[in-house]
Amino acid sequence: MFKKALLALGFLIAPGIPYAQTTLTVYTYPSFVSEWGPGPAIKTAFEAGCDCQIRFVALDSSVALVHRLRLEGSSTPADIVLGLDANTLSEARATGLLVPHNIDTSAVSLPVDWQDDTFVPYDWGYFAFVYDTKQLASPPKSLEALINAPDDLKIIIEDPRTSTPGLGLMLWMKAIYGDQAPEKWKQLQPKILTITKGWSDAYFSLFMNGEAPMVLSYSTSPAYHMAVDKTERYQAAEFSEGHYLQVEVAARVAHSAHPELAKQFLEFMLKPGFQNEIPLKNVMYPATDIGDALPAVFDHLIQPDKTLFIKPETVSNHRKDWISEWLNAIAN
Amino acid sequence: MAERDRQLRNPPLSVAGWQLGPGLVIAGIIALISSAGLGALIWQWEGGALARLWESSYLRQVIQFSVVQAALSTLLSLVIAAPVARALVRQKHFRGRNALLRLMELSLVLPSIVAVFGIVAVYGRTGWLNTLLTTSGIDWRWNLYGLQGILLAHIFFNAPLAARVMVQTLERIPASHWKIASQLGMTSGAIWRALEWPALKRLIPGLAALVFTLCFTSFAIVMTLGGGPSTTTIEVAIYQALRYEFDFGQAALLAIIQLIVCGSLWALASRHGRTRDLLPYSGSSETFSRVDTEGWYRIRDGALLGLFFVFLMAPILAMALKGVPGLADHIADFRLWSSLARSLLVAIGAGLVSVSFGLAILAASSGMRQRHHAKMAALLEASGHLTLVVPALVLGTGLFILMRPQLGSVTQGLALVMAINALMALPFVIQVLRGPMSSVSPGALRVADQLGIRGFYRWQFLFWPLIRRPLTLALAYAIALSLGDFSIIALFGNPASPTLPMLLYQQLASYQLDAAAGTALLLVSVLAGIFATLQRIGRRLPDVISEPETLNPISDDDSGDAYARRS
Numbered sequence: 001m002f003k004k005a006l007l008a009l010g011f012l013i014a015p016g017i018p019y020a021q022t023t024l025t026v027y028t029y030p031s032f033v034s035e036w037g038p039g040p041a042i043k044t045a046f047e048a049g050c051d052c053q054i055r056f057v058a059l060d061s062s063v064a065l066v067h068r069l070r071l072e073g074s075s076t077p078a079d080i081v082l083g084l085d086a087n088t089l090s091e092a093r094a095t096g097l098l099v100p101h102n103i104d105t106s107a108v109s110l111p112v113d114w115q116d117d118t119f120v121p122y123d124w125g126y127f128a129f130v131y132d133t134k135q136l137a138s139p140p141k142s143l144e145a146l147i148n149a150p151d152d153l154k155i156i157i158e159d160p161r162t163s164t165p166g167l168g169l170m171l172w173m174k175a176i177y178g179d180q181a182p183e184k185w186k187q188l189q190p191k192i193l194t195i196t197k198g199w200s201d202a203y204f205s206l207f208m209n210g211e212a213p214m215v216l217s218y219s220t221s222p223a224y225h226m227a228v229d230k231t232e233r234y235q236a237a238e239f240s241e242g243h244y245l246q247v248e249v250a251a252r253v254a255h256s257a258h259p260e261l262a263k264q265f266l267e268f269m270l271k272p273g274f275q276n277e278i279p280l281k282n283v284m285y286p287a288t289d290i291g292d293a294l295p296a297v298f299d300h301l302i303q304p305d306k307t308l309f310i311k312p313e314t315v316s317n318h319r320k321d322w323i324s325e326w327l328n329a330i331a332n
Numbered sequence: 333m334a335e336r337d338r339q340l341r342n343p344p345l346s347v348a349g350w351q352l353g354p355g356l357v358i359a360g361i362i363a364l365i366s367s368a369g370l371g372a373l374i375w376q377w378e379g380g381a382l383a384r385l386w387e388s389s390y391l392r393q394v395i396q397f398s399v400v401q402a403a404l405s406t407l408l409s410l411v412i413a414a415p416v417a418r419a420l421v422r423q424k425h426f427r428g429r430n431a432l433l434r435l436m437e438l439s440l441v442l443p444s445i446v447a448v449f450g451i452v453a454v455y456g457r458t459g460w461l462n463t464l465l466t467t468s469g470i471d472w473r474w475n476l477y478g479l480q481g482i483l484l485a486h487i488f489f490n491a492p493l494a495a496r497v498m499v500q501t502l503e504r505i506p507a508s509h510w511k512i513a514s515q516l517g518m519t520s521g522a523i524w525r526a527l528e529w530p531a532l533k534r535l536i537p538g539l540a541a542l543v544f545t546l547c548f549t550s551f552a553i554v555m556t557l558g559g560g561p562s563t564t565t566i567e568v569a570i571y572q573a574l575r576y577e578f579d580f581g582q583a584a585l586l587a588i589i590q591l592i593v594c595g596s597l598w599a600l601a602s603r604h605g606r607t608r609d610l611l612p613y614s615g616s617s618e619t620f621s622r623v624d625t626e627g628w629y630r631i632r633d634g635a636l637l638g639l640f641f642v643f644l645m646a647p648i649l650a651m652a653l654k655g656v657p658g659l660a661d662h663i664a665d666f667r668l669w670s671s672l673a674r675s676l677l678v679a680i681g682a683g684l685v686s687v688s689f690g691l692a693i694l695a696a697s698s699g700m701r702q703r704h705h706a707k708m709a710a711l712l713e714a715s716g717h718l719t720l721v722v723p724a725l726v727l728g729t730g731l732f733i734l735m736r737p738q739l740g741s742v743t744q745g746l747a748l749v750m751a752i753n754a755l756m757a758l759p760f761v762i763q764v765l766r767g768p769m770s771s772v773s774p775g776a777l778r779v780a781d782q783l784g785i786r787g788f789y790r791w792q793f794l795f796w797p798l799i800r801r802p803l804t805l806a807l808a809y810a811i812a813l814s815l816g817d818f819s820i821i822a823l824f825g826n827p828a829s830p831t832l833p834m835l836l837y838q839q840l841a842s843y844q845l846d847a848a849a850g851t852a853l854l855l856v857s858v859l860a861g862i863f864a865t866l867q868r869i870g871r872r873l874p875d876v877i878s879e880p881e882t883l884n885p886i887s888d889d890d891s892g893d894a895y896a897r898r899s
Contacts, residue, residue, distance in 0.1 A: 030841065031838060031841030033827045034830070035667060035838070036842035067574075161561075161571075161572040162568070192559075192560065193457065194477045194559045196556045197568075199841075203845075208845055211458055330560055330561055331560065331564075
C-alpha cells in the first residue's frame with residue numbers, strides 16, 4: 001500500500017520523463033507553459049508534425065532567460081529562447097550565443113516595421129492603463145490629461161527596475177516627452193498611489209481590492225475579463241499621444257544540437273497552430289494576421305492611432321541613465 | 333544483562349564525532365554555497381562598481397533607509413510582542429488563547445502576496461479600517477502607503493513571531509519561581525523585574541537580530557507598501573543590479589554590504605545573548621496564583637489580546653472571504669490537489685531536513701562551547717543564519733554554478749528546492765530550539781558525565797523532555813515556510829508540475845484572479861492546519877522516548893529535575 005502511494009506520488013511529481021526521440025529544449029517564462037498558457041497546446045501541435053518532443057524549461061522571467069543563457073554560455077542545453085522582449089533582446093544578442101533565424105518572416109504583421117535577422121516576434125500588445133468603470137466613469141483621454149488630473153485621481157504603477165510594464169511606462173513617457181520626462185514624472189507623482197514590484201502585486205493585491213481606479217497593465221487585459229469573466233467592468237483608457245508597444249520574440253541558440261528542428265520551430269511559431277493560441281492564452285495580439293480566428297472580444301479593445309516604440313539598441317544604451325533619471329525625479 | 337551493560341558503556345552514537353561532525357559538515361556546505369554565489373558574481377566583476385557606489389547618493393540613501401526602517405520595525409515589533417507574550421502567559425485560560433497562538437505562528441509564514449492582499453483589503457485606502465472610520469463619522473483617514481505601511485506589515489509578520497518565542501521562553505521559567513512569587517504576592521512590575529525580564533533578556537539580542545535581518549532584506553512588502561523608490565531596500569538594489577543591469581560587481585558589492593551590516597549585528601547579538609543560564613528552566617503546567625491575573629488586569633490583558641487577535645485575523649479573514657467563491661469553483665480541480673500533494677511532499681521533507689540540520693548545528697556549537705572554542709561555536713550558529721542574509725538570488729546563482737551538470741529532471745529540481753528551503757528555514761529552527769537546547773542544567777550534565785550517559789541516551793533522557801515541544805514548533809515553522817515559498821521554487825521548479833504557490837502565481841499571470849484567490853485560501857488553510865496538527869502532536873508526545881528501567885540518575889535535584897516533572 002505504502003509502495004503504491006509512493007509510486008502514485010512519483011507520477012504526480014514527474015509526469016512523463018522518458019524521451020525516446022529528439023528533444024527540442026525551449027527556455028521560456030512560467031505563464032507561457034502553465035495550464036492556462038499557450039504552451040501545452042503548442043507543444044501538442046508541434047509534436048504532431050515532427051518525430052520529436054518539446055521540453056519547456058521555464059525561468060522566472062524574460063530577464064532570467066538572458067541571465068541563464070549568460071551563465072551557461074556555450075554549454076547551454078537550450079535550442080530556443082522564447083519570451084524575450086524589445087528591452088531584453090539587446091542583452092541577449094550581446095551574449096553572442098544566438099544565431100540568425102534564416103526563416104521567411106514576411107507573415108509578421110506588427111504596428112511597427114520589424115526587421116531583425118535574429119529575433120522572430122510571436123506576439124505583441126500595447127501598454128495601457130486599465131480602469132474600473134465602476135469607480136471612474138470618464139478616464140483621462142491622454143497621458144497629458146492624466147499628468148494634469150487632480151491629485152485625488154490615484155493610479156497604481158509598477159517599478160521600471162523590476163517589472164516589464166513598469167519599464168514600458170518609463171519608455172512611454174520618454175518617447176512622448178524626451179528631456180521633459182523627469183519634469184512630467186514629478187507632476188505625475190502625487191497621483192501615484194504606490195509603485196509595486198511586479199504586475200501581480202499591482203493588479204491582484206491592489207487594483208482588484210479597489211485601491212485605485214487605474215492600474216498600469218496591457219491594452220489587451222480587458223479581453224480576458226470580457227471573454228472569460230464575462231464582465232465589461234474593466235477597460236483600457238485610450239491615450240491620444242499613442243501607446244507604447246510591447247513585442248515578444250524568440251531566437252535560436254548557436255550551440256543547439258538540432259539546428260534544423262529549431263528552425264522548424266521558429267517557422268511553426270508564425271503558423272496558425274501557434275498563433276491561434278496566443279490571443280486568449282497569452283492575452284496578447286498574435287504576430288500574424290489570423291483573420292477570423294481572432295476572438296470577437298479583441299474588436300472591443302482600444303485601437304491606438306499611434307504606436308510608440310524606441311529601438312531596442314537605443315533602450316539598451318540609455319536604460320541605466322534613464323532609470324537613474326527616473327529615480328531622481330521620483331524618489332523624493 | 334550483559335548486553336545491557338555493553339549498551340550502557342557504548343551507547344549508540346556515543347562517539348564524540350557524532351556531536352560535532354554533522355553540524356560542521358552542514359555549516360561547511362552552507363558556507364560553500366554562499367561563497368560560491370558571491371564568488372561567481374565577483375568573478376564576473378567588470379570593475380568600477382565600488383567608485384560608482386560611493387558616488388551614488390541614491391545608493392547611500394537606500395542603505396540608510398534600509399537600516400532605519402529595519403531598526404524601527406524591530407523596535408516596534410519587540411515592544412508590541414513583550415506585553416502580548418506576558419498577557420498570554422498570565423491568562424492561561426483566556427478564551428481563544430490557542431487560536432491566537434496558532435494565528436501568531438501563521439502570520440510569519442504567509443506568502444507575501446497573500447499577506448499584502450489581506451493587509452491592503454483591511455488597512456488600504458478603501459479598506460475596512462477606512463470604511464469603518466467613514467461610517468463612524470471620523471474625518472481622519474489612515475494612509476497605508478509609505479513608511480507607516482512598511483512598519484505595519486513588518487509588525488504583522490514579526491511581532492507575532494517575537495511574541496511566540498517569548499511565550500515559549502516565559503513558560504519555561506521554573507515552577508518553583510512562580511511559587512515563590514505567588515507566596516510573596518509579587519506585583520506585576522516586580523514579577524517583570526525579577527522573573528520575566530531576566531528570562532527575556534538573553535533571548536532579545538538574537539530575536540532582535542533575526543527580526544532586523546528579516547526587515548532589512550524585505551523586498552516585495554517594502555516596494556508595494558512603500559509608495560515609491562524613495563523607500564527601497566538593498567535587496568531591491570541587488571535584484572535590480574543582477575537582473576536588469578547585469579552588473580554583477582555591483583550586485584556582489586551590495587550583497588557584501590548587506591552581509592556586513594547584518595553579520596555584525598549577529599556578532600553583537602551572539603556576544604550579548606551568550607550569558608549562560610544561572611538557573612535551568614523546566615516546563616510546568618502547574619499554575620500559581622498571581623496578583624496580576626485577576627480583576628482589572630484580566631480586563632486589560634483581555635483587551636490587549638483581543639486587539640492583537642483582530643489585528644492579525646482581519647487580513648487573513650479578508651483573504652479568506654475573497655477566496656471562498658474561487659475555492660468553491662475549483663474544489664474538484666485535480667491540479668489544485670496535485671499541487672498541494674507536491675507542496676506537502678517538498679515541505680515536509682524540507683521541514684525534517686531543516687530540523688535535523690538545526691539540531692546538528694546546535695549540537696556541534698554546544699560541543700564546541702564545552703571544549704571552550706567559543707568563536708567556533710558562534711561561527712557555527714552564524715552559518716545557520718547565512719541564508720537570511722545572502723539574497724536568495726545570490727544563493728540560487730551559487731547553487732546553480734555548483735550543481736549545474738546535475739540539473740535535470742523534475743524530481744531532482746524538487747529535491748534541490750527541498751534542500752534550499754530547508755536551509756532557508758534553518759534560522760527559524762535555530763531560533764526556536766536554541767533556548768531549550770541550552771537550558772539543560774549544568775548540574776544534570778555533570779551527573780550525566782559522571783554516570784557515563786552519552787550518545788543517544790544522553791539525548792533521550794536529557795534533551796528530549798526539554799525540546800520535544802519546541803521541536804514540533806520548529807518543525808511546523810520549517811514546513812510552513814517551505815510550503816509558502818515562491819522565490820526558490822521559481823528558480824528551480826517546473827511549471828508543468830507546480831507547487832501550490834507556483835500555481836497561485838500562474839493563475840495570477842493568466843488573469844485567473846478568482847481561482848488564484850481560492851488557491852491562496854487553500855494555502856492559508858493548509859498552513860494553519862500544519863501548525864494546529866503539529867501542536868497537537870507535540871502535546872501528545874511522551875516525555876521520554878522509552879521509560880528507563882534502571883537508569884534514573886537524577887530525580888530530586890531541585891535545580892535540574894527536567895525529567896521528573898511532566899509538562
